Amino acid sequence: MSASPQVRYQPRGPAVMAEVERLLAGRTRDIRLRGELGRLFQERSWSRTAKIIRAWMIWVTLLDVLTLGLNAILLPKAVALSMLPPACLLPPAALATAFIWRKPRGVWLQRVSLLAGLFLILLSVALVGVSAGGEFYERHLNIMLFVAITAIIIFAIPLAWTMTVASLALGLYLIFQLQNPGLERGSAVAGTLFFASGIIATVVARRTITILAQKTFLLELRDMRRVAELADANARLERLAKTDPLTGIANRRWMMETLNRL
Structure with missing residues (x-):
């Protein structure tokens, strides 16, 4: 049975709580969780993040297989067959990533598996359009x-990981657009810059969501500490109410409560 959140994520030591108060006293946009606070936040959020990543990977796999089936039915046979090899790259990459994220592992393994899995997924989607050519070329790059x-948007991962995903997507888009026979080099660069502005805005929005989640976590830690301090104060008051101040032994109130309990 897992420990309750108040026990599992209880901050340790006055230094940690001093850091919590310092971060909450400053501007929200300046919040950065490091050291023990960063470890506690990752421990708290890992389960939810892993579930989202696994679900996303599984759904991408299902949609890929469904799309292949529809293409085989609706498109000419030659086009559908050209799409098949690159499309088969996606399911193993997505399912392998989902498998690795089934349980906590080393940070380096989680990072490498997620970024490699996303890169192969993005590459697979792009190559499907490149292999089919024609109208599918740019369409699949946009997809x-x-x-x-x-x-x-939905992966609550470190900012460096998010920026890597954005860079991989824009890099693949630019590389394939520069090789697009139906597009001039200037248009390829202009299109990449246009989409870059949207992706940068998305990264900023994701960072804002993460900061707000971290602030909520800090508020929870502060409230947990205050509840613990209040419980300690109440326990001390109860002991004082049942103890003779002169002798330090139990008083009449303690005796009557004990007799009633017995």
Whole structure:
């Protein structure tokens, strides 16, 4: 049975609580959780983050398989077959990432697995359009950016990871657009800059959501400490009420309560 949140995430030591008070006294946008506070926040949020990542990976896999089936039915056979090899890259990458995120592991393994999995997913979506060519070329590049944006929005991961995902998506988009036979180099760069502005705004929004979640966590820690201090004060008052101040032994009130209890 897992420990209750108040026991599991109870801050340790006055230094931690001093840091909590310092962060809450400053501006919200300046909140940065480091050391023990960062560890406690990651421990608290890991389960929810892992569930979201696993669900996203599974749904992306299902949608990929469904799309392949529809393409086989609706599109010419030659086009559908050209899409098949790159599309088969996505399910193993997504399911492997979901498997790794089933339980807590080393931070480096979580980071490498997530970023590698997302890169292969984005690459697979882009290559499907590149392989099919024609109208599918740019369409699937736009779909790739949409997939990246959804991951940026819903994955509560460190900012450095989020920026890496954004860079991978924009880098793939620019590389494939520069190779697009139906697009001039200037148009490819202009299109990348246009989408970059939207992705940067999304990263900033994700960072704001993370900061607000961290502030909520700090408020919870402060409230937990205050509740613990209040409980200690009440316990001390109760002991004083049942103890003779001169002798330090139990008084008549303690005796009557004990007799009534017996």
